[in-house]
Amino acid sequence: MLNLREISKTYTGTRSLTDVSFAVPENSITGIIGPNGAGKSTLLKIIAGFEHPDSGEMLFRGTPLSAFDDIKRLVSYMPEQLEIYPDYRVSEFLGFLHGTVGRADVGLLELLNLMSVRNKKIGHLSKGYRQRLKLYFSLCNDKRIVILDEPFDGFDPIQLQDILDMIRAENRKERTFIISIHQLHDAEKICTRYVLLKEGSLVAEGDMASLAERFGLEEPSLEQVFMEALL
Amino acid sequence: MRRRYLLLTKEIRDLFLSRAALVLVLILSGVIGYSFYSAVALYGNASVAALDNPLYAAGFEPVPGVFAPTFGGLFIVFSLFLPFLLIPQITQERRNNTLAVLLQIPFSWLEIVTAKFCAALLFVMFALALTLPAVALWSAWGGHVPYGELALLAAGYFLYGLFIASVSLFAASLFDDTARASIVAVIVIMASWFIDFGRDMNISPLVTAVSDWTVTRMAKLFENGILSARASAYFLLLSLGFAACGYWLLRFDIRRKWRRLAATALIILTALYFSSHLHLNADLSESGRNSFPPSIAEALKKAPAPAIDVYLEKTDSRFRDYQKSFLEKLLLVKPDAKVTMIGGAALKENYGRFVYRVKGREDATFSTGDEEIFTIIFRLAGVEPARGGELPSYPGYPLVTTSRSQSVVIWLYLAVIPALALPGFTAMHFRSRKKERST
Incomplete structure (x- = not known):
């Protein structure tokens, strides 16, 4: 569905990504895995059109995808450092969002339990609820590809289970997810494929079975793959 | 259309309900009130001798005597404080990544920037409207209000506000740090003052030549009652130039921004050159003092x-x-x-x-x-010299005001308007806190 070919990016002399190429199959949940500074967020920004690669190209079903307006129509992106209007009440933001998008996803709102905090200021919400609001913003649309940068921060294990179920449910609606995750056990619970980055370079990609085979692991686990591939 | 209306409403809310807006309204109220009070007192004292002397009375014009000094307060506040209100409206969106939210809704860059610009201009109009109570008081005291000349004065300050809004947009697109962007904006705005100062000090012929093009000199024409096509075009083109450059700089989705910036600068400079040849001027002063x-x-x-x-x-x-x-x-x-x-x-x-x-x-x-x-x-x-050319008989409008009348100005601008602004602002915030507690 989405093909990245030899994507490179340099920030003021520092190489952030070097010739990264991989494919994202339709309806997959692809986890971008790597240590801090591996270039995960940069890669997601490039896919979302919020950064230009210095070289390389991105193809959607074989057609080059570079114009921001084209990417915007396809991709929903939740940046890691997103602080949704802290002075707004949740209901005010939702009113604005629903009014401008022209739709509200009541089921998603209930699933994320956002109505219970509708009169609270966003800046006064717990981190978990702020993450829920960010997730709601990213999912309250009909875009085919959803990019989430570290979406599981701030959730307790029970909340996390709800969120993972919700992503699976959205994935069943033929939405493709690309998620940057630094907690390996969370990634293992949700992802169907993995892209492993180290210092801006692609180290390995594929599903768990192919990764285990590549690294000769008897008991396939992401932690083992991570240790073998990245350390 | 509804989407755009919602975006504009959001921008107006963000701007007008910010704490900086409240502080600016309080400053504006104080500065306008004090300027008006001082002007009325001086005008009133000087008017005493003119009441029985029609020749002397002819020199008493309300706009240069009272309203221009009153609006003069706006010049200082717009120059030094307005950027600190407008710039965070963009830098905060950049820092919090909420531009990503707006872009994905999806609004276009032009819609976002236009909505922010319109909200800024509404605030400028609101600031100008704060002078209306002064005009109403003047009228109530029996003072003469030359509406055409006053409208020209207000139009001049509106154009100046437009220029400040554009410079603020430009500065906010350079940095996502509010402090640095504000400093850049104030430096750009104050450059005009420095050039005027340089001209007064006769620093160099270049500075003297450039000083004909400063914002302050162009704004002065409106204050003097001259409707000048050149000055109007100057403000509009300069504002368009800064706004367009800010727009290009803000957009992270385009490459080779410098080409677009250079093209914009070239177009604006060319247009400014041609506009400098516009000699369509009209003297709107009631007394015809410019003619x-x-x-x-x-x-x-x-x-x-x-x-x-x-x-x-x-x-x-x-x-x-x-x-x-x-x-x-x-x-x-x-x-x-x-x-x-x-x-x-x-x-x-x-x-x-x-x-x-x-x-x-x-x-x-x-x-x-x-x-x-x-x-x-x-x-x-070879034209017969015109004889007996007198100025049109302008009677002049001296007005003596009592200290009691003048104290109304102080009460109005230093007590009543702040008293209305403060509870209005705090009510909005308390209401939302009350709702939060009830959740």
């Missing part, structure tokens, strides 16, 4: 445009007097008159001379008096 007496003006219209060589430094006080009392008035009637400032050795040898050329004939004088100049011009042009 020659009608009979003189009529005679000048019949004569060919004179060419004038001026052997004076631009910074010479004689030149300034000459410019104000003659040259500016002449250019209103004969916009095609050619004025040349002579420099170099010729300037030193003939310092203080004015050479007038009409129909290939010339004459020179050291005088800056109207009578001498008109005699020369009309003689050279």
Whole structure:
């Protein structure tokens, strides 16, 4: 569905990504895995059109995808450092969002339990609820590809289970997810494929079975793959 | 359409309900109130002697006497404080990544920037509206309100506010740090002041030449009651230039921004050059203080445009007097008159001379008096000098106000308006906190 070919990016002399190429199959949940500074967020920004690669190209079903307006129509992106209007009440933001998008996803709102905090200021919400609001913003649309940068921060294990179920449910609606995750056990619970980055370079990609085979692991686990591939 | 309305509403809310807006309204109220109070007191004191002297009374004009100083407070507040209100509206969106939210909704860059710009202009209009109680008080005291001239004054300040909003947008697109962006904006705005200062200090001929193009000098025309196409075009083009550059800089989705910035700068500079040749001016002052007496003006219209060589430094006080009392008035009637400032050795040898050329004939004088100049011009042009040209009978409007009346200004601007603004603002915040607690 989405093909990245030899994507490179340099920030003021520092190489952030070097010739990264991989494919994202339709309806997959692809986890971008790597240590801090591996270039995960940069890669997601490039896919979302919020950064230009210095070289390389991105193809959607074989057609080059570079114009921001084209990417915007396809991709929903939740940046890691997103602080949704802290002075707004949740209901005010939702009113604005629903009014401008022209739709509200009541089921998603209930699933994320956002109505219970509708009169609270966003800046006064717990981190978990702020993450829920960010997730709601990213999912309250009909875009085919959803990019989430570290979406599981701030959730307790029970909340996390709800969120993972919700992503699976959205994935069943033929939405493709690309998620940057630094907690390996969370990634293992949700992802169907993995892209492993180290210092801006692609180290390995594929599903768990192919990764285990590549690294000769008897008991396939992401932690083992991570240790073998990245350390 | 509804989407755009919601975006504009959001921007207006963000701007008007910010704490910075409240502080700015309090500052505006204080500054306008104090300026109006001082102007009314001075005008009133001077008016005492004019009540029984019609000739003296003719010099009392409400706009230069009262309203221009009142609006003058806005000039300081717009220049030094408005950027600190407008810039965070963009830098915060950049820092919090909420631009990503707006872009994905999806709004276009143009819609986002336009909505922010419209909200900023609404605030400028709101600031201008804070002068309305002063106008109402003046009228209630029996003072004369020259509405046309007052509207021109307000239009001038609106254009200045437009310029400040554009510079703020430009600065906010350079940095996502509010402090740095605000400093850049204030430096750009104050550059005009420094150039004017440089001109007064006669630093260099270049500074003197550039000083004809400063924002402050252009704004002064509106204050003087002159509706100038050149000054209007100057403000509109400069604002468009800064706003367009800010727009290009803000957009992270385009490559080779510098090409677009250079093209924008080139287009704006070219347009500014052509606009500098616009000589469509109208004297909207009620007294006609910027114009020659009608009979003189009529005679000048019949004569060919004179060419004038001026052997004076631009910074010479004689030149300034000459410019104000003659040259500016002449250019209103004969916009095609050619004025040349002579420099170099010729300037030193003939310092203080004015050479007038009409129909290939010339004459020179050291005088800056109207009578001498008109005699020369009309003689050279072969036009019968107009006789008995009097200024239109402007009665003047002196107004003596009591200290009790003046104290109303203080109460209104330092107590009533802040008292209305503060509870309005806090009510909005308390209401939301109350709702939060009830959750």
